[in-house]
Amino acid sequence: AQRVTQPEKLLSVFKGAPVELKCNYSYSGSPELFWYVQYSRQRLQLLLRHISRESIKGFTADLNKGETSFHLKKPFAQEEDSAMYYCALTNIAYDKVIFGPGTSLSVIP
Amino acid sequence: ETGVTQSPTHLIKTRGQQVTLRCSSQSGHNTVSWYQQALGQGPQFIFQYYREEENGRGNFPPRFSGLQFPNYSSELNVNALELDDSALYLCASSQLGRTGRGGGTDTQYFGPGTRLTVL
Numbered sequence: 001a002q003r004v005t006q007p008e009k010l011l012s013v014f015k016g017a018p019v020e021l022k023c024n025y026s027y028s029g030s031p032e033l034f035w036y037v038q039y040s041r042q043r044l045q046l047l048l049r050h051i052s053r054e055s056i057k058g059f060t061a062d063l064n065k066g067e068t069s070f071h072l073k074k075p076f077a078q079e080e081d082s083a084m085y086y087c088a089l090t091n092i093a094y095d096k097v098i099f100g101p102g103t104s105l106s107v108i109p
Numbered sequence: 110e111t112g113v114t115q116s117p118t119h120l121i122k123t124r125g126q127q128v129t130l131r132c133s134s135q136s137g138h139n140t141v142s143w144y145q146q147a148l149g150q151g152p153q154f155i156f157q158y159y160r161e162e163e164n165g166r167g168n169f170p171p172r173f174s175g176l177q178f179p180n181y182s183s184e185l186n187v188n189a190l191e192l193d194d195s196a197l198y199l200c201a202s203s204q205l206g207r208t209g210r211g212g213g214t215d216t217q218y219f220g221p222g223t224r225l226t227v228l
Contacts, residue, residue, distance in 0.1 A: 004151075043219045043221055043222075044201075045218075045219065046216045046217065086151050086152070088151075093165070094205055095165030096157070096165045096167065097142065097217070098154065099152045099153070099154075102151050
């Protein structure tokens, strides 16, 4: 079965502390992995994708095929990082996207 | 560049009724995907339309149907509404197939959603 799991529904960290949002997936094949973010009163938007191998707003995510994980990390959390984060995957045809249930990140000043 | 828009913003229906939701894709995009997001959950993929044809479908019954028009805007139709259909419905547009169908690489741009309540 194809699915994305995010074990933490809520995650609170202090400003300046490291943050890691976990994402695990099950998929037969080679998926493309994404992180989407939704800030308060804003639309869902792409944060980063694994094929780009880039850092966005200080966030990075490494695809670990052995552990089927795609955890999102940032060394120093900022208050403006408080948001809902969704991990997602798609197939090579980009004709279906599977989202995880999301993790709400709260950065405490 | 115009962003993705959806209408209406919210609506209330009763069980058994039919509803049509609309989505205008971002300028230059040829693909629209629809998602259902129940409270406290992640978006669930309903289906995707690419150049006016259904290009992929999630695990939703046939009473969920859609259309895409020549200008790439799209409609989501739901027949015989059930209480569990109450959710936020999101559409997302993207540009697929630069290298042919299935060769897409592009980001999905989401609309603000339509909040549907079924009583």
